[in-house]
Amino acid sequence: MKVYSYLRFSDPKQATGNSIERQIQYANRWAEERGHDLDQTLSLRDEGLSAYHQKHVKQGALGTFLRAIEEERIAPGSVLIVEGLDRLSRAEPIQAQAQLAQIINAGITVVTASDGKEYNRERLKAQPMDLVYSLLVMIRAHEESDTKSKRVTAALRRQCENWMTGAWRGVIRNGKDPAWVKWTGTSWELIPERVTAVRHVIDAYKKGHGAQRSYAS
Structure with missing residues (x-):
């Protein structure tokens, strides 16, 4: 077993x-x-x-x-x-x-x-x-998640509607931010150590390495 x-x-x-x-x-x-x-x-x-x-x-x-x-x-x-x-x-x-x-x-x-x-x-x-x-x-469990999803969707819709009428000029957040950047309140900033890892992955992919082939750094 x-x-x-x-x-x-x-x-x-x-x-x-x-x-x-x-x-x-x-x-x-x-x-x-x-x-x-x-x-x-x-x-x-x-x-x-x-x-x-x-x-x-x-x-x-x-x-x-x-x-x-x-x-x-x-x-x-x-x-x-x-x-x-x-x-x-x-x-x-x-x-x-x-x-x-x-x-x-x-x-x-x-x-x-x-x-x-x-x-x-x-x-x-x-x-x-x-x-x-x-x-x-x-x-x-499904009802809890379904209710939460509907609330988030409704909140985003209200923000978009307010933005279109000029009542909202803030950042509308939908989903998760990329792991290699952070929001300072006014602009995006790169996170150096994470950017290095992402660029390494992209370079490896361009060389033909990916999910179907093993890659050793």
Whole structure:
């Protein structure tokens, strides 16, 4: 049996707390108490990727894990430990439930560190109400993210409308700023050490190095 730990934050600032350390400790303890080792070969960490917009599946570690399941590279009997079901998905409940089902139907147990619940075929067959509970958690997670998204969109729309009428002349912020610049309040400034790294990546890409080829600096 292999035990994996999956970590996700929609905002990288959340990583500055003790949530990561707490979950890693929980995962190590859970595996140790059952005589298993926490597998470190497959990195499962999505920082700054939204589960509402499914970016963690489209371009993140969870998507890699799901593809590994499809390719039968994750053995049945393995365990995936997450802080809560809302870390797996905040998509529409039917889609979130399908992703959980894909993992469970592959013979993998999902353990939620926040409440110690375990989800697998045997347990859900014996306690079907746990399936209902998981769906309720996913419904709540989606509604929270959906409400937040609508509020942000409405605020941006108001700012744009006010800018067009002349009532607003400030900077309209939409999304995240590029990691290599910072806003001083009046202008953008480059962050030297980050700009160097970005230019290095661009130069490597121009030389033909990229996602399909390994590059050693």
